[in-house]
Each structure stands twice: as structure tokens, then as C-alpha cells.
Amino acid sequence: MGAMEFQSKVEQSSSDLKLRAADSPDGLSRHENGRAIYNFRCYFCHGYSGDAKTLATSYLTPRPRNFITTSTDDLSREAMLVAVTLGRPGTAMNSFKNTLTTEEIALVVDFVRNEFIINKARNTSYHTIENGWPNHERYAIAFPFALGQIPVDKPWEALNAEQRQGKRLFMQSCITCHDRAKVEDEGVIWELRPVSYPRNQYSHKKTPNLGSQVLPGRAAALLDADTAASPYARHDKAPFVKNLTVSEAQGQRLFQQNCAFCHAADGTGKNWIGSFLASHPRDLTDTGFMRGMTREKLKKVIENGVPGTTMSAWKNVLTEQQIESIIDYVSKAFYELAGFDNDFFGDN
Numbered sequence: 549m550g551a552m553e554f555q556s557k558v559e560q561s562s563s564d565l566k567l568r569a570a571d572s573p574d575g576l577s578r579h580e581n582g583r584a585i586y587n588f589r590c591y592f593c594h595g596y597s598g599d600a601k602t603l604a605t606s607y608l609t610p611r612p613r614n615f616i617t618t619s620t621d622d623l624s625r626e627a628m629l630v631a632v633t634l635g636r637p638g639t640a641m642n643s644f645k646n647t648l649t650t651e652e653i654a655l656v657v658d659f660v661r662n663e664f665i666i667n668k669a670r671n672t673s674y675h676t677i678e679n680g681w682p683n684h685e686r687y688a689i690a691f692p693f694a695l696g697q698i699p700v701d702k703p704w705e706a707l708n709a710e711q712r713q714g715k716r717l718f719m720q721s722c723i724t725c726h727d728r729a730k731v732e733d734e735g736v737i738w739e740l741r742p743v744s745y746p747r748n749q750y751s752h753k754k755t756p757n758l759g760s761q762v763l764p765g766r767a768a769a770l771l772d773a774d775t776a777a778s779p780y781a782r783h784d785k786a787p788f789v790k791n792l793t794v795s796e797a798q799g800q801r802l803f804q805q806n807c808a809f810c811h812a813a814d815g816t817g818k819n820w821i822g823s824f825l826a827s828h829p830r831d832l833t834d835t836g837f838m839r840g841m842t843r844e845k846l847k848k849v850i851e852n853g854v855p856g857t858t859m860s861a862w863k864n865v866l867t868e869q870q871i872e873s874i875i876d877y878v879s880k881a882f883y884e885l886a887g888f889d890n891d892f893f894g895d896n
Contacts, residue, residue: 699730
């Protein structure tokens with residue numbers, strides 16, 4: 549179905565898909581269902597509050613739409629239904645027609661229009677008991693840095709005692725998700741590299757000195773580290789592989805610099821980013837899947853990507869030789885691949 553034909557169908561059925569009035573018995577439940585879809589599918593780029601102030605946004609061109617600064621005159625409901633269903637070519641806005649039903653698309657579009665465009669509401673607060681943040685106010689001294697009221701790069705000597713304490717707390721804890729927040733001097737762009745949050749195995753659920761209550765010395769410290777580590781941290785550690793060839797060593801560097809962001813450093817796709825993405829990145833250590841994978845198939849996947857997923861085409865980014873090196877490394881570190889064959893290459 550072409551965009552024009554779809555637009556016509558949207559306009560014909562618009563009245564059937566509209567969010568019911570506020571005094572409708574199920575109007576609230578429809579709105580909350582739309583909120584649940586948005587908070588799972590859309591917040592990563594558009595932000596919990598619809599203002600597109602996220603770390604992902606800073607890397608995207610063009611930037612995702614800021615719904616708070618958008619008016620209903622600027623963006624019609626029909627145009628939003630089309631955008632969510634078909635995506636927007638040349639942007640990071642993918643099609644959701646294979647992910648959400650027509651009704652779910654209507655729910656999330658109507659939620660965005662009512663919550664952000666019309667009411668300029670805050671939506672959901674991330675720091676809730678359900679998300680593991682009881683009594684979030686105890687971090688109040690760090691709030692000015694998280695909210696951008698005080699630049700993170702403001703000199704220490706220009707801060708008072710409480711602000712210095714707040715900055716230390718922000719740098720040790722809040723920066724995990726808030727990243728660098730506001731700075732006065734942008735400086736050079738940060739080096740792009742694969743990283744999954746929380747950083748450095750930090751966890752806000754950490755129980756200090758848990759091990760020292762039962763074990764002395766280093767054993768206690770190890771116990772503390774194990775109980776406090778993020779469940780995703782173990783997948784950010786690349787496997788130690790002996791006797792790499794020159795090509796395999798190059799493939800290791802390329803994989804960890806490019807592929808590990810989604811597939812995890814250990815190839816499982818079970819890091820933070822991989823666990824968030826739908827569909828999940830392939831687990832390159834999964835015997836069930838990799839048994840049918842050959843070098844030729846993997847090469848075509850890397851070159852051309854997989855339509856309808858976040859697996860992009862790399863043929864214009866990496867040379868053929870670099871792709872071959874990545875395949876060499878995957879075969880050595882994660883699963884030994886069969887040689888080239890003449891089988892038809894499908895969706896995998």
C-alpha cells in the first residue's frame with residue numbers, strides 16, 4: 549500500500565480511531581494504554597515527557613520531534629498515524645506496522661496528542677518505587693545538575709559546599725542515565741564507542757559492605773561486587789580469545805567498536821541496549837540459530853542489513869575486507885561458522 553492510499557484510508561477511518569471524550573467510561577483506560585505503549589516504544593528517542601531531550605536524540609539527524617513545542621495546527625492526527633505506521637524516510641522514525649496493531653497505533657498517537665501537544669503534561673516520572681527508586685528526594689542535592697540548573701563543568705571552586713557534594717553525587721550516580729547534562733563548554737565531541745548502561749557496573753540498589761558482614765577482606769569485596777552489579781554488566785565484557793590471527797584481531801576491534809553496542813561485547817545481545825530493542829539483536833552464541841548460519845549468509849546480513857529491524861546495512865561503512873575480518877572474529881569467538889554455500893539467503 550502506498551503512502552497516498554494509506555493516507556486516504558486513515559482519513560476515511562479517522563472518526564473510528566479517535567480517542568473517546570474525557571467523560572467516556574473507557575476514555576481514561578484508552579489513554580493509559582496509549583501511555584504504556586509510548587513508555588515502552590517511544591520514550592528512548594522522544595523522551596518520557598515528549599520533549600526529545602534524550603541521549604539518543606543528540607546523535608540523530610534530523611532530531612526526533614519535540615511534541616511539547618508542536619501544536620495541533622502544525623501536525624495533524626492523520627499525519628501522525630501515517631508516520632507511526634509507515635515511518636519517515638531519511639529519519640530514525642521506523643515503521644511500526646509490523647510491531648503495533650492499527651488500534652495500538654491510534655492509542656499511542658492519541659496519547660501523544662493529548663498528553664504532550666495539547667496538555668503539555670509531564671507524563672510518567674522515571675524515578676518511581678516500581679522502577680527501584682524509593683524516596684528519590686534523598687538525591688535532591690544532585691537535582692540542579694540533572695536538571696541543567698548548574699552546568700556540570702562549572703569549576704569546583706565556584707561551587708559552595710552543598711553544590712560540590714551534589715556534583716559528586718551526580719557524577720557518581722545520576723550521570724549513568726543523565727549523561728553529561730548541561731555544560732558551558734561543549735568542547736570536542738565525545739568519542740563514539742559501544743557502551744551499555746549502567747556504566748562501570750553501577751547499581752542504585754547496591755548494598756554497601758554486604759559482604760563484610762560475613763566475610764573478611766577481598767572475599768567480602770567480591771561478594772559486594774556480585775550482589776551490586778547490573779544484570780547487564782556481565783555482557784559488556786568481551787570474551788578472552790587466544791591465538792587470534794591478524795584478520796581475527798582486526799575483526800575483534802571492529803566488532804567491539806561497532807557491533808557490540810547492540811549485540812553486546814560477548815555476542816549475546818543481552819546487554820542493556822540489546823535487551824531494550826525489539827526485535828532483540830541476534831544472539832551470536834545461540835547454537836539453535838547459528839547452526840544454520842554460514843559465512844556467506846552472515847556477510848549478506850552485515851552488508852545489507854535486515855529490513856524491519858534495527859540491523860542496518862554496513863556495506864557503505866565497512867570495506868569488504870573489514871566485514872570478512874568481523875566474520876572471522878565471530879566464527880572464532882562466538883560460533884564456528886560453516887564455509888560459503890549457494891543456499892538462497894532469506895530473512896535471517
